[in-house]
Amino acid sequence: MNIAITTSLKLMALLALLYLPLCPVIAQPQVPETDIDSLFASYTDNTPGVAVVIVRNGEVIFRRGYGLANLEYGIPITPQTVFNVGSVSKQFTAFAIYLLAEQGKLSLDDDIRRYLPELPKFGKPITIKHLCYHTSGLKEPLALLSFAGWRMDDYISTAHVLQLLSRQTALNFESGSAFRYSNANYVLLAEIVARVSGESFADFTRKNIFEPLGMQQSQFYDDNERLIKNRAYSYDFEDGKFKKEKLNAAYVGSTALYTTAEDLAKWNANFQKPKIGNPALLQKFNALATLDDGTPALLSKDMNIQHAKGQFYRNYRGIETYIHTGGDAFFRSFFGRFPQEDLSIIVLSNSPHFVAFPMGMKLLEILVADKMLPLHEEAATIPTPPATKSEAVAETDLAQYQGHFYSTELNSTFEVQLKGAQLWLRHFRLEEIPLEPLPEKGSFSGRNYYPFSLHFRQNEQGQVQEMEVQDFRGEKLIFEKH
Structure with missing residues (x-):
């Protein structure tokens, strides 16, 4: 190396050292790893388990797997393990609708029969917005399927659900007049995306959401025979032992997103620095849902939990939260965003012993306990009503x-x-x-x-x-x- 080059490199190194004090680094709070590990200590090399990813200030500050993705082969869970995330799928479905609306290919005020003419007329039209807001009044397809003689481990496709919904004779209530959570809404939204875009819902979301965000392990599962690399399997627990919990469903939109905790962290990043959509679109997407008369679309009036397109908004003990949980077979998921804290928590599980919402909120308490308001006494203790004993019938x-x-x-x-x-x-x-x-x-x-x-x-x-x-x-x- 000649003298001129050597001198230049030394000068650049010196300038870099001089510049460091002028660029303060925002230190991340220390991650309480021991507390987090203790929370998941029951998941071992002999049990199903969980994958955990925590994001703060735009950086992944914790990623870990506990337990097994496959009990038969002893494959451990990692943050790269693929899980079915159940109803966490819904926010991706709603976002696909908002992308098409942004492109001018549909309007949220469109009558859904414009795209789904096989559905019956129920009087007042059901709009795409009603589907997004869970205010359509449509009946829950899982209830319809189970009493139409379907087993939950049957092969169930989107076409099967559409056929069943097309036979319905009445709504639970006039569209737009009340909030009622129904998976029917998001199955129909996915089908509208497919018919408007001219490609399958799985292909549309892959091209317009997953690939642009680098979510390489994510897909909507519309073919129950397709192989998924690195997937976890779901397990039940009966008579003191684990057993396989079969899942053959391939209807999409309300569920059937297979993804990883790390991929969901990439989706989470899009809320802060959008690669797909733009700040205006994200503001509309995060806006809280209402009934047609403008009143809030509430999941719970007592706890003031309001819907927001595949997310539920709540101020919990002084913390602003956007949360949705998911469950299909014994897959369970928790995806929580806490914008004021610049914090997100992702927990995915294949265990029948994992209860998503309480565990996700315990993680929140571990991370920001000093900022949370104390629980009200009445909220901490919920009285149990006395059991009612039924008399024998002759x-x-x-x-x-x-x-x-x-x-x-x-x-x-x-x-x-x-x-x-x-x-x-x-x-x-x-x-x-x-x-x-x-x-x-x-x-x-x-x-x-x-x-x-x-x-x-x-x-x-x-x-x-x-x-x-x-x-x-x-x-x-x-x-x-x-």
Whole structure:
């Protein structure tokens, strides 16, 4: 090396050292790794587990995996492990809609039948905005599927869900008049994206969201036979041991995003420094949802939790939060953004023992406990109502409920059968469901993947003429006696 070059390099190094004091570095708060590790200590080399990524001031400050992605092969979870994130998928679906609106290819005020003419007319039109806001009044497809005789481990495609929604005869309420969370909204949004763009929803999101953001391990899973590298598998726990929890669904929009904790950190970065969209679009996207009369679209009035297109906004103990959790089979996910703290928390799991929201909020407390307001006493302790014991029903009274009951909109028949002193609900594709009496006469409870209540209704002559099924979300389905 000649003398001139050597002298120049020394001069550049000296200038760099002189310049350092003029550029203060913002130090990241120390990460309480021990506390975080303790929170997930139950996930070991013998259990399913979690992947955790924490982002602060635009930098990933913590990334770690606990437990196994695959119990059969002993493959550990890492921040690069691919999980199904359930309903965390919804914000990507809504964002795809907003991208198309920004391009002038649709309007949020469009009647959805412009794109989905096979859906019935329900009086007042349902708009794309109603779908985004969960104010459409459409029934929950998981309730419809389970009482149409579908098993939750069946192959279920978007086409299957569309066919079922197209048979519906009524809404839960007039569109725009109330908030009610329904996966139907986001399945339909994904289908609108596909029909407007002329390509599959999976391809549209790959080209317009995942690839521009460098989310190389992310995809909407619309083919239940497609291979996914580095994926985790979902597990249940029964009789003291883990077992596989099958998931064959391939309907997209409301769920079916397979991604990693690290990829979600890249999605998170787009809220601060957008590579797709722009600040104005993101402001619209983060704006809180309302009913048609302008009142807030609230998930919970008591806790003031308001919807915001695949996110829920809440001021929790003085911290501004945008959170959504997800669950499909026994995949569980937590994606929380806390803009005032420039903090985001991502936790993905394949364990039946992981409860997303409480664990995500425990992480928040570990990280910013000094900034959180104390819990109100009434919020910390929720009184448990006294249990109501139902009296046994005589066999002679139970006998009147026997028979076959048919739903036109579901094209589904259930048989009610009395065995001894126990009523059973039977469907040729499902396991028998025991019905337990409730305090109200003619009312029973059961579980068909999800808990439900059932009420037999009589005509003026006192004869049973129909049964009304109400699932835990409040969906009411009518089966007439044949």
